[in-house]
Amino acid sequence: MKTLLSSVALATFALSAGAASAADKTLTISVYAFAQDEFKEIVYDPFKEICGCDIVVETGNSVERLAKMEANKASPVIAMAVMSMADALQASRQDLIDDIDFSKLTNYDKLYDIAKDPNKDGKSVGYTFYATSIAYRPDKVTIESWADLLKPELAGRVAFPNVTTNQGPPALYMLGKALGDDGADLTTPIDAVAEHRDDFVTFYVRSSQLTQLMQQEEIWAAPIGRFAWAGFTDMGFPVEWATPKEGQTGGLNVMVLTKGSENQELAMQFMDFWLSTDVQTKLAEALVDSPANKDVVVSDEVANNLTYGAETADSLSLIPSDVMLDKRDAWLEQWNEKVGQ
Incomplete structure (x- = not known):
């Protein structure tokens, strides 16, 4: 925990002021099913300790989570979801997701260019390619x-x-x-x-x-x-x-905010936490995700098991x-x- 709550994390997330208001709140997220033990250890549990909130995790593939967002459009259940670039554009076309204020993501400038507003509509941010x-x-x-x-x-x-x-x-x-x-x-x-x-x-x-x-x-x-x-x-x-x-x-996987959902401020804090150098480094070292954060540095052994580095990011051809x-x-x-x- 001390690593995750280092000066970088504390300065980045500014959660001290929001922790009390986040108490007793539940953040519902929709994510891919793989590596959930690692995500729990590296992302979910540390964030819960910081925010004083609970996290409900729903899993499924990208198409499934998009369908559920559409089915619950009038009364959203999910606050934040991860999905493919294409499904994020589809969600945007169906008016299922909100704009993201990138200025509130203090780790945004650390991302490779391909991860910054990849669909150019202001509604998604890449977290792994x-x-x-x-x-x-x-x-x-x-x-x-x-x-x-x-x-x-x-x-x-x-x-x-x-x-x-x-x-x-x-x-x-x-x-x-x-x-x-x-x-x-x-x-x-x-x-x-x-x-x-x-x-x-x-x-x-x-x-x-x-x-x-x-x-x-x-x-x-x-x-x-x-x-x-x-x-x-x-x-x-x-x-x-x-x-x-x-x-x-x-491909590139992105984070989105469900339109009209509750706890969007908390969801933004969670997204920023996930994009931090600390968290992205730990996910990379666990061979869970290739980092979209360009400040992440890993060993050659780890890098060989990932899609890693500026040269790779610049040369990756995405549909x-x-x-x-x-x-x-x-x-x-x-x-x-x-x-x-």
């Missing part, structure tokens, strides 16, 4: 291309993200690129997945599903976001992160949110028609 590639068993198979996911020796041993997930469209895009078509309609890769549909163990919706499947040797390879990599590294057998010849794509949104219905229609559920 990630590369997307393929986790695989090098003792079972060699991965040199995204197209290797379709090769015969992986039939019945590979998982692929559902098109509705954050990893689905980027993985399909890279597969299409490997097949000679980098068009935004994703027709070529969806057709390829459909042709090999029976060769996939599952079209997963949560990355947490994959560690167990690989542990049980039901799969040998799967496209994943780098944020999920830590779960694959301690399983007692070799697992590697592929560097396909076509390259890697990635624009408007492309994701404007093409998503067509992608889903193709997927449902050709791949099925």
Whole structure:
């Protein structure tokens, strides 16, 4: 606690004046399901001790939390949520989220440029970015291309993200690129997945599903976001992160404020706490999140397990949110028609 309540944290959050008013308040947040033990230790419990409040954590994937925000639009339950850039833009278009006063986030200027108002609408702030590639068993198979996911020796041993997930469209895009078509309609890769549909163990919706499947040797390879990599590294057998010849794509996860929700000031304090150098460093060292805070410094060993550093941040090619949104219905229609559920 002393580290988290260091002079940086105390000066940054200015919670002393707000702690009394925060007492007996409950902050309800909606987050991804993975690494919740680590988030509890590094983020939730320390903040609760500072603010004198309670935190209720709801989990689910990005699409699920967006749907719940829409269902509860008239009487919001969630004060703060994390989601993909594209889903944040969708929430903005549906008038589900409020403007964020970035001047109240004392850690905002510490963020990489890609994390600062990434959708350029004043309604989200990035807290972690990630590369997307393929986790695989090098003792079972060699991965040199995204197209290797379709090769015969992986039939019945590979998982692929559902098109509705954050990893689905980027993985399909890279597969299409490997097949000679980098068009935004994703027709070529969806057709390829459909042709090999029976060769996939599952079209997963949560990355947490994959560690167990690989542990049980039901799969040998799967496209994943780098944020999920830590779960694959301690399983007692070799697992590697592929560097396909076509390259890697990635994504950015953001924080948003639910429009009309209670305790938005408390939610802003929580967001600022999460973006602090102390907290982002601890999350990085625990291999939970790649830091959006550019002041975070970690060892080479840790960095090798993350999407880390200014050079990486500057070079990461993100699919624009408007492309994701404007093409998503067509992608889903193709997927449902050709791949099925």
